[in-house]
Amino acid sequence: MRSQYHTVRRLPRVVWLLGLASLLNDMSSELVGALLPLYLAELSVGGIGVGLIGGAEDAMRSLLSVVSGHLSDRIGKRRPFLFAGYGISALAKGAIAATGSWAQVLGLRLVDRSGKAIRTPPRDALLADATPQALRGLAFGVHRSMDSLGAVGGALAAFVTVGLLGLADLRLAILVGGIAGFASLLPLLFVREGSGEGSVGGTRLTFRGGLARLPARFRRTLVGLALFAGGNLSYLFFLLAVNRSYTDRLAVGVPLAMFLLFQTTYAVLAVPFGRLSDLWGRKQVVVLGFVSFAVVSLGFVVSAATPWFAALFILYGAAVAAVEGNQRALVADLVPADQRGLALGLFHTVVGLCALAGNVMAGVLAQFVGPTAPFVWAAGLTSTGALVLGLSLRDGPAGAGRGARPQRPG
Secondary structure, three states, X not given: OHHXXXXXXXXXHHHHHXXXXXXXXXXXXXXXXXXXXXXXXXXXXXXXXXXXXXXXXXXXXXXXXXXXXXXXXXXXOOXXXXXXXXXXXXXHHHHHHHOOOHHHHHHHHHHHHHHHXXXXXXXXXXXXXXXXXXXXXXXXXXXXXXXXXXXHHHHXXXXXXXXXXXXXXXXXXXXXXXXXXXHHHOHHHHOOOOOOOOOOOOOOOOHHHHHHHOOHHHHHHHHHHHHHHHHOOOHHHHHHHHHHOOOOOHHHHHHHHHHHHHHHHHXXXXXXXXXXXHHHOHHHHHHHHHHHHHHHHHHHHHOOOHHXXXXXXXXXXXXXXXXXXXXXXXXXXXOOHHHHHHHHHHHHHHHHHHHHHHHHHHHHHHHHOOOOHHHHHHHHHHHHHHHHHHHHHHHOOOOOOOOOOOOOOO
């Protein structure tokens, strides 16, 4: 334990500052996000509408991520994109409180997620730039954990205000969540660039030239990540499945409790899974996450009771903890430092397009086939992604976890 504590202390200051910004932003985002399924239920949104709104994040990430990532490589600065991204998102989240239709919610989610698309690839690249490769999985795990701790705080606030106190005015709670998002800008004032081993000062590569220069092993890995993204359902589908199983106050309280359980599990396990990827290998840990998500999806085909839901949401949190930070660290490991912004942007673009298509297809299946059909779809695609990524392991390990055998923690 002492050895692991000292390992965490070796992380650069920028990891903690970016983690704090994400924590504050996610307290805002998940307060709004936890209430959004209930708000959509009030607006009588159908399956296709849920699929479109659930995929809105992925649409804007697809359109803007690769651009913002490449531009941050070109100018050699990541920080301005973070300020712009967090500010745009805070404005859009608060404005949802003034909507009166699901189409308006969709439009504002697009704006909100455009802010995320602008900031995410440069932020991930900045994390990778500042962190030694042997600690990169841990750094991303710490960041994801702090991000999820913020989500736990937001979900807990939603649970207390609506699930326990019976607050009827969802609009007011959503407005408060949006205003709170501006606090995420404060830690960015103390972020400094250019101190890590992989720091960049700008590149002359054009967009087309940068794409052509990306390594073949990165492209092969991206195929497996894209397949998983196509089956990676929005949390809205899982929470609405719980909502349909209950009536009255339980139809509100149980989904919020499950969302809180998921976020807590994610926050607790993100750091251990990140460190495991440093020691064992990133692809191995990501494949484990893919398989776990497939099991969760199949579980929702037959789930019908609260204890079963609780077990599934715990496994859901573990699957996301294994995948989220480690797939980003894996991308960073596979490319040169001066192409990290572009590679991470392309990663977010490709998985965003696949996730958008997958969520829309899941919405169509829910509306025209049945409520369990999206989970069958998700299980099939995520299992295929695990198979493809597992087969690519023969390319050899990338980044940390260089040996074929697991290493013992120090």
